[in-house]
Amino acid sequence: MTPEEAFEEVKIALAAKYPFYYMFLKNFTVIVSDKDTNIGGGYASVTRNNEIILYKGFANLEMNIKKATIAHELLHILFQHFKRAENYAKTRGIIITKEFINAANIAADAVINIIVNTDFNVRFPIFDEIFKDIENKSMEELLDQLLKKSTKLQLQFADISCDLLLTEEGGGRTIQEGKLSKGTVSKEEIMKKAIEARIYAKVAGIGKSEIERIIDSLLAPQVNWKQAVKNAIAYGIMKLKVQTWTKPNRKLGDLYAGNKQICKPDIYCFIDTSASISKEELRQFISELTGMIREASKIEIVWWNDGIVGKDTIKSRSNIINIRPKGFGGTRFYSIIEEYKRELQKPWNIAVVLTDCMWYDKDKCEKELKKFRCHKILVSSTDLSLNGFDRVYHIEKGVKY
Ligand SMILES: [Zn+2]
Secondary structure (H helix, E strand, O other): OOHHHHHHHHHHHHHHHOHHHHHHHOOOOEEEOOOOOOHHHHOEEEOOOOOEEEOHHHHHOOHHHHHHHHHHHHHHHHOOHHHHHHHHHHHHOOOOOHHHHHHHHHHHHHHHHHHHHHHHOOOOOOOOOOOOOOOOOOHHHHHHHHHHOOHHHHHHHHHHHOOEOOOOOOOOEEEEOOOOOOOOOOHHHHHHHHHHHHHHHHHHOOOOOHHHHHHHHHHOOOOOHHHHHHHHHHHHHHHHHHHHHHOOOOOOHHHHOOOOOOOOOEEEEEEEOOOOOOHHHHHHHHHHHHHHHHHOOEEEEEEEOOOEEEEEEEOOHHHHOOOOOOOOOOOOOHHHHHHHHHHHHOOOOEEEEEEOOOOOOHHHHHHHHOOOOOEEEEEEOOOOOOOOOOEEEEOOOOOOO
């Protein structure tokens, strides 16, 4: 089997079962080198330009190891290990030598192999004989540990498997051109690809791989999304009050004459049940919302994913008992806009949308949302955002890797 044939086979296998790795793979340049080398074990490496190089040994690997090897190189790119190694050196006044890159390579490989070993059921080295508490550590933290050890030890391990090349060019036959190779790939571009893959996997109903669980945890709220939604609602209410006190809003007409709040807003909370939030959290959230009922004429919670999966209306404390979050999934919002058209049109109403912003019908919805006059607040559980809202809150999160 030629390396070209081997690569095609791996690509097909990844597309079928590992969409995340596949979507990522197809955007990067892959080169076959005939060089006799022990770089990357003689199998594969990655250049500073995010090109993947396959060596002679690659074609002879067992299929599963081939997949895991490609995934390994991809994760170096995704985690931006070159850039981070360089930053690490720069901020600490370390000169970037081959030895330093080797040390960074071990730390990076350890982080990656934990993931690859789980995803492909292989046993790539995680160097647990040199690192302590390797789980949930970043490359930088492991590098700290490693650089405290003796130089001799560093070098001994560094020779094993270095696959981060200091060079910019791979040298060899290009078997796939990828538009994200060459130059630096921004974090945004990488995240965009990751999210594309996530949406694809969601739609295709393919179970999550370890790397996707990690991406999700990078994107998921760690800090108090409930507070963020409550703040958003409180802000909406306050804004209405200020409007009526300072100048009667022409949009609102007689309803808000003078400084007395004659008409209380309806508050609609559209909660994307796929936004990595637990059921217990949702229950707690609803009970907290009831505290705000005095300020509104009603609070309606709409649980949605591919459409509306449930509704709950809070009118007083007494009727929260039956509320349970419903459903899971969640990528399409358009049908919800259609159903709530009339409510969204009223300028005194408040709409809060809690979501991870990974929408299949994003463009259509953004265009439509702009038309509505109610106060629209987006609470994003990720770095992503959507157009068409008056205000956007991002829930903070803790990030490692
Ligand atoms: Zn590596």
